Amino acid sequence: xxxxxxxxxxxxxxYDQLYEALRIQILQGGLPAGTRLxxxxxxxxxxxxxxxxxxxxYGRLTDEGYCESRPRSGMYVCAQLPDDAxxxxxxxxxxxxxxxxxxxxxxxxxxxxWARLMRxxxxxxxxxxxxxGDPQGDEALRVQIxxxxxxxxxxxxxxxxxxLGAGTEVLTAALVALIGRERLFAVEDPGYSRxxxxxxxxxxxxxxxxxxxxxxDVRALYLSGAGAACVTPSHQFPTxxxxxxxxxxxxxRWARETGxxxxxxDYDSEFRFFGRGVPALAAMDGAEQVVYMxxxxxxxxxxxxxxxxxxxxxxxxxxxxxxxxxxxSGFEQETLRKFIAGGHLERHIARxxxxxxxxxxxxxxxxxxxxxxxxxxxxxxxxxxxxxxxPAGELIPRAAQEGVRLSRLCDHxxxxxxxxxxxxxxxxxxxxxxxxxxxxxxxxxRAWR
Amino acid sequence: xxxxxxxxxxxxxxYDQLYEALRIQILQGGLPAGTRLxxxxxxxxxxxxxxxxxxxxYGRLTDEGYCESRPRSGMYVCAQLPDDAxxxxxxxxxxxxxxxxxxxxxxxxxxxxWARLMRxxxxxxxxxxxxxGDPQGDEALRVQIxxxxxxxxxxxxxxxxxxLGAGTEVLTAALVALIGRERLFAVEDPGYSRxxxxxxxxxxxxxxxxxxxxxxDVRALYLSGAGAACVTPSHQFPTxxxxxxxxxxxxxRWARETGxxxxxxDYDSEFRFFGRGVPALAAMDGAEQVVYMxxxxxxxxxxxxxxxxxxxxxxxxxxxxxxxxxxxSGFEQETLRKFIAGGHLERHIARxxxxxxxxxxxxxxxxxxxxxxxxxxxxxxxxxxxxxxxPAGELIPRAAQEGVRLSRLCDHxxxxxxxxxxxxxxxxxxxxxxxxxxxxxxxxxRAWR
Numbered sequence: 001x002x003x004x005x006x007x008x009x010x011x012x013x014x015y016d017q018l019y020e021a022l023r024i025q026i027l028q029g030g031l032p033a034g035t036r037l038x039x040x041x042x043x044x045x046x047x048x049x050x051x052x053x054x055x056x057x058y059g060r061l062t063d064e065g066y067c068e069s070r071p072r073s074g075m076y077v078c079a080q081l082p083d084d085a086x087x088x089x090x091x092x093x094x095x096x097x098x099x100x101x102x103x104x105x106x107x108x109x110x111x112x113x114w115a116r117l118m119r120x121x122x123x124x125x126x127x128x129x130x131x132x133g134d135p136q137g138d139e140a141l142r143v144q145i146x147x148x149x150x151x152x153x154x155x156x157x158x159x160x161x162x163x164l165g166a167g168t169e170v171l172t173a174a175l176v177a178l179i180g181r182e183r184l185f186a187v188e189d190p191g192y193s194r195x196x197x198x199x200x201x202x203x204x205x206x207x208x209x210x211x212x213x214x215x216x217d218v219r220a221l222y223l224s225g226a227g228a229a230c231v232t233p234s235h236q237f238p239t240x241x242x243x244x245x246x247x248x249x250x251x252x253r254w255a256r257e258t259g260x261x262x263x264x265x266d267y268d269s270e271f272r273f274f275g276r277g278v279p280a281l282a283a284m285d286g287a288e289q290v291v292y293m294x295x296x297x298x299x300x301x302x303x304x305x306x307x308x309x310x311x312x313x314x315x316x317x318x319x320x321x322x323x324x325x326x327x328x329s330g331f332e333q334e335t336l337r338k339f340i341a342g343g344h345l346e347r348h349i350a351r352x353x354x355x356x357x358x359x360x361x362x363x364x365x366x367x368x369x370x371x372x373x374x375x376x377x378x379x380x381x382x383x384x385x386x387x388x389x390x391p392a393g394e395l396i397p398r399a400a401q402e403g404v405r406l407s408r409l410c411d412h413x414x415x416x417x418x419x420x421x422x423x424x425x426x427x428x429x430x431x432x433x434x435x436x437x438x439x440x441x442x443x444x445x446r447a448w449r
Numbered sequence: 450x451x452x453x454x455x456x457x458x459x460x461x462x463x464y465d466q467l468y469e470a471l472r473i474q475i476l477q478g479g480l481p482a483g484t485r486l487x488x489x490x491x492x493x494x495x496x497x498x499x500x501x502x503x504x505x506x507y508g509r510l511t512d513e514g515y516c517e518s519r520p521r522s523g524m525y526v527c528a529q530l531p532d533d534a535x536x537x538x539x540x541x542x543x544x545x546x547x548x549x550x551x552x553x554x555x556x557x558x559x560x561x562x563w564a565r566l567m568r569x570x571x572x573x574x575x576x577x578x579x580x581x582g583d584p585q586g587d588e589a590l591r592v593q594i595x596x597x598x599x600x601x602x603x604x605x606x607x608x609x610x611x612x613l614g615a616g617t618e619v620l621t622a623a624l625v626a627l628i629g630r631e632r633l634f635a636v637e638d639p640g641y642s643r644x645x646x647x648x649x650x651x652x653x654x655x656x657x658x659x660x661x662x663x664x665x666d667v668r669a670l671y672l673s674g675a676g677a678a679c680v681t682p683s684h685q686f687p688t689x690x691x692x693x694x695x696x697x698x699x700x701x702r703w704a705r706e707t708g709x710x711x712x713x714x715d716y717d718s719e720f721r722f723f724g725r726g727v728p729a730l731a732a733m734d735g736a737e738q739v740v741y742m743x744x745x746x747x748x749x750x751x752x753x754x755x756x757x758x759x760x761x762x763x764x765x766x767x768x769x770x771x772x773x774x775x776x777x778s779g780f781e782q783e784t785l786r787k788f789i790a791g792g793h794l795e796r797h798i799a800r801x802x803x804x805x806x807x808x809x810x811x812x813x814x815x816x817x818x819x820x821x822x823x824x825x826x827x828x829x830x831x832x833x834x835x836x837x838x839x840p841a842g843e844l845i846p847r848a849a850q851e852g853v854r855l856s857r858l859c860d861h862x863x864x865x866x867x868x869x870x871x872x873x874x875x876x877x878x879x880x881x882x883x884x885x886x887x888x889x890x891x892x893x894x895r896a897w898r
Contacts, residue, residue: 005708027770028764029767081770109576118571119568123564125560127558128555130558130750130753131751132746166777169772169774170615170619173622177651180472182461182465194773197773201626202626202652203630203652259454301779302774303778303780304778304779305774305775305776306778323618324643326754327754328754329752329753329754329778329781330752
């Protein structure tokens with residue numbers, strides 16, 4: 001039976017010690033997926049603790065997606081853990097058409113401009129780039145990012161409030177430390193598995209929160225007592241909805257009234273193809289509790305680790321106390337600064353908008369025979385409701401057999417998402433050109449025939 | 450009076466909630482340095498909790514260095530917090546001679562070789578560098594690092610166990626998540642403020658542990674119930690001692706017997722100027738619970754964010770589950786790979802050894818009139834006992850007035866380090882050439898006359 005050493009004299013509660021010991025065993029593979037855990041009574045007797053302690057630890061593991069309770073059978077380790085990074089290869093056949101979300105087309109990277117500027121940086125022999133530098137990142141680069149936020153997103157950002165980091169994982173972890181990991185972090189459900197994983201890895205507790213009208217349900221936030229909410233207002237992942245102005249106001253009101261923080265992940269907002277678009281939450285009045293986050297991984301390339309967040313004034317001094325250095329290399333910061341200052345980034349985004357619009361149209365056209373296509377104006381993936389003509393559980397494996405990778409709406413949920421979500425697939429259109437999209441869609445038609 | 454909302458229904462203990470609320474207020478400046486906190490009874494009554502709850506929260510804040518109890522006066526917020534990043538500028542006068550530890554000489558960076566290889570990488574247009582890549586970092590680079598560890602440190606490292614990261618802060622945070630933040634983390638006292646700060650920021654509890662014979666006291670580790678120990682065996686910071694073989698064996702035995710992990714920070718080990726040197730802890734038999742960490746910030750430049758750790762086999766699968774991407778840019782990984790493979794790194798280190806040996810000799814010579822010089826064979830700083838000819842509290846301010854920056858041994862302690870540590874200063878010799886070192890030492894002589 002699972003065993004661990006608990007220390008009743010510790011200031012850490014027995015429940016926390018047991019939770020952590022079980023979680024680590026699960027992560028390290030000592031308790032592999034599908035393992036049946038001992039019953040509460042067995043484990044309590046074995047470890048000489050109360051059943052309430054075991055119950056609390058099991059409860060938190062269940063809430064966070066490590067274990068699941070199966071009726072009249074017991075508690076089992078989940079197949080997909082919240083910490084799980086997305087597997088590199090999901091299908092058995094080699095993947096030739098990849099409709100995953102979150103990909104980018106490396107072939108479109110503005111290689112010539114980037115390489116020229118990087119060479120320029122190297123030839124300037126600016127030794128200040130070799131020093132540890134400002135913990136928030138180079139100020140001149142932050143001035144450029146602030147200008148871009150003003151022009152593209154209507155946010156009156158100050159360079160002093162911007163923090164650069166080597167990816168959104170690194171920045172999210174810093175934010176959790178900054179606002180306190182004792183808060184309960186509400187996450188959208190369905191939502192990004194990445195944000196769940198990062199929060200759990202940081203030691204924060206998460207509360208998967210349902211959507212209402214395509215946005216996080218503000219009533220549920222009041223009820224759960226969450227102290228922070230991680231949201232995607234410009235393009236809810238994965239449903240694709242944009243949060244309307246009333247829901248934005250209600251969300252901000254909740255944060256003000258309860259002292260909570262909102263983490264606004266503005267991914268994909270650069271790619272809007274129709275409609276006018278609502279300003280970012282961080283651009284609205286009274287948004288002192290909004291932390292805005294975005295990345296250049298999507299607009300440039302995932303291999304460049306360049307993300308940033310915009311902190312409210314109150315959090316800046318604490319950030320500077322906690323961090324001695326910025327996690328982004330000096331050379332790449334300076335290259336990015338030149339890239340934005342020279343207008344390359346905005347030109348690249350404008351160019352990619354045209355390319356992606358063509359891909360979206362190609363996909364919509366090819367999707368007609370497959371089901372009901374839905375796209376809400378922004379972002380780089382669409383939804384397709386394939387209806388009821390084949391068992392929902394076979395959609396993904398059959399596609400994989402034909403060399404096509406994609407996911408279903410229900411794959412992004414923690415709580416039971418309802419049967420409809422099992423028949424809706426996500427189709428990312430950023431990673432392939434129009435011809436490959438048409439081919440991949442035809443391949444899907446064969447797979448699901 | 451300080452106030453916060455505590456939730457008795459939460460699964461987080463009231464003590465933890467209060468601790469965290471106070472800590473965040475202190476970090477955010479709501480309770481600035483020197484503020485007197487309310488008495489335990491006052492605060493308990495104000496928040497409707499027991500005095501034991503307040504006492505426990507105050508106790509942890511004191512242990513971790515946020516507050517200090519002043520006899521017959523009460524509890525005060527400390528001037529120097531554990532999260533504090535080192536201030537950029539400590540003195541009033543401009544600093545012209547910087548004897549800080551942890552600096553490097555940017556002028557010695559092998560700029561030509563690095564720039565040539567980076568240009569080569571850019572011209573190869575390898576688009577795989579633009580993708581997100583392996584979460585542990587590029588495998589070919591890890592093979593190069595493993596070879597270097599074998600040649601330079603006698604560690605039979607496998608590339609599969611190496612993890613690249615954008616700095617030791619990022620890697621230490623990942624490690625805390627990996628082995629569990631519920632462990633008590635023993636840190637050397639005196640020791641690195643950086644490791645204390647990173648651990649506290651990650652939500653781990655730290656236990657400053659005294660030294661015995663220049664190494665962490667293993668008996669104190671057994672007594673404290675620590676579940677991890679962060680140590681600097683090749684060059685204890687700041688005392689400069691190398692851990693002897695018996696103490697290494699005892700430390701490993703402690704880890705094996707208690708299931709604890711050892712974090713071996715091998716900084717500076719490349720720079721040994723006399724003596725033979727003991728192998729790394731990670732190279733000793735039965736070191737399955739040692740995590741070895743090192744950085745290229747010191748050997749190349751702090752502005753390059755390139756660090757790595759070597760995980761025991763058991764931790765690798767969990768690391769891969771927790772992380773979807775590596776925090777180091779693809780371009781810089783590939784440049785570093787070429788740099789090591791071409792022998793540039795080892796040549797650069799050999800060249801720097803000669804330069805640094807000259808600086809050490811210049812410093813030793815100039816130090817003779819100032820006090821008793823001590824250097825233990827490894828690393829880039831020495832110690833100087835200045836004796837009792839002036840008040841210990843004036844050593845640093847007077848040096849700063851003359852444009853010289855340095856620190857005292859006692860500045861690196863959490864617990865009271867004894868009077869002798871107030872009269873011993875640390876002299877880093879990596880940041881200035883021989884002439885500047887001689888000038889700076891002469892300036893110190895003037896300052897302390």
